[in-house]
Amino acid sequence: MKTIWRDLSSFAVAAALLLVTGCNTVSISSNQYIGGPQFAPSNAADIQILREPPTRPHLRLGEVRVEPSSENVGVPKIEQALRNAAAKMGADAIVIVCDQTQITGAIITGPWYGRTIQQTTGRVIIGVAIKYSGTGS
DSSP states (O other): OHHHHHHHHHHHHHHHHHHHHHTSOEEEEEEEOTTOOOOOOOOGGGOEEESSOOSSOEEEEEEEEEEESSTTSOHHHHHHHHHHHHHHTTOSEEEEEEEEEEEEEEEEESOTTSOEEEEEEEEEEEEEEEEETTSOO
16 A cells, blocks of 8 residues: 555656746747758857847858747746757857747647637747858857
């Protein structure tokens, strides 16, 4: 009986940890522009996050889309996700072009003859990865 109780308490602790950590994830997708220049990956720590395009010459490498799983995801985690994805493209900076709540999916419930569809919304951040002209090859 003691081993069953110990196993149940271990399961409860694991489930609680999963619940706490699972709610703070960031979904990332990136698309490098077709036909654009290719660069070696850059250091994510050096990538700037900008709210407006820079005035100095630059090349647009691709887009990064980030969707936090909840409102509890902190800004540092979102910014790190943006930097990591842009670094894979060899970017020097990422320009935020969209930061808003959008429809991100739907939940379908009920039988096939009487289904209901409820839209789900979430925060979506889209940035354009850029490389300053004259840096790298």
